[in-house]
Amino acid sequence: MTAVPPTRPPAPIRAEALEALLTERGLVNADAIDGLINRFVNDVGPMNGAKVVAKAWTDEDYKARLMADGTAAVGEFGFAGPQGEHIVVVENSASSHNVVVCTLCSCYPWPLLGLPPDWYKDPAYRSRVVREPRTVLAEMGLELDADVDVTVWDSSAENRYFILPERPAGTEELSEDDLAALVTREAMVGVAKVSSPT
Ligand code: FE
Numbered sequence: 335m336t337a338v339p340p341t342r343p344p345a346p347i348r349a350e351a352l353e354a355l356l357t358e359r360g361l362v363n364a365d366a367i368d369g370l371i372n373r374f375v376n377d378v379g380p381m382n383g384a385k386v387v388a389k390a391w392t393d394e395d396y397k398a399r400l401m402a403d404g405t406a407a408v409g410e411f412g413f414a415g416p417q418g419e420h421i422v423v424v425e426n427s428a429s430s431h432n433v434v435v436c437t438l439c440s441c442y443p444w445p446l447l448g449l450p451p452d453w454y455k456d457p458a459y460r461s462r463v464v465r466e467p468r469t470v471l472a473e474m475g476l477e478l479d480a481d482v483d484v485t486v487w488d489s490s491a492e493n494r495y496f497i498l499p500e501r502p503a504g505t506e507e508l509s510e511d512d513l514a515a516l517v518t519r520e521a522m523v524g525v526a527k528v529s530s531p532t
Contacts, residue, residue, distance in 0.1 A: 379448035384517035418445035433524030
């Protein structure tokens with residue numbers, strides 16, 4: 335855990351103070367900030383990433399483009415914007431598992447997944463998943479066999495990693511929309527797998 339002095343006000347209060355100061359100085363526009371927040375809370379979320387995953391599962395050519403240039407391939411859906419400039423896609427399989435973290439702060443592919451969940455920003459997740467990924471994943475409900483390779487990807491301003499999860503068994507007959515409905519945010523960060531439909 336990062337040591338935070340107990341007297342330091344929590345992040346929301348500091349953010350509000352910062353916004354007030356920047357607005358007062360004319361450096362930002364409060365309406366523009368509200369608009370951005372609304373967009374990422376209401377209009378953009380993991381459903382975007384799920385569409386990309388379902389497309390990659392059903393269209394080999396699209397998958398090849400996605401693996402070669404994530405930013406351009408998600409742009410085909412119109413998914414772009416802040417924190418979406420350098421999307422790098424990593425594929426999970428039965429033998430190789432990848433999980434994403436931002437050890438420094440909370441870099442995250444906003445246009446694909448919306449705003450990051452609290453656990454992703456938690457200092458404990460950020461420091462521990464690098465050192466002991468299997469333990470952290472098991473605590474989050476994902477037990478990996480000992481022979482599965484685990485790689486942790488550290489997101490940053492240079493690269494925002496996005497996981498292409500493994501397509502579960504029993505989904506051969508599903509439509510792209512039905513496949514997308516199976517894909518969770520957690521699977522696209524690599525802390526879970528996509529479950530077979532029951
Ligand atoms: Fe970050």
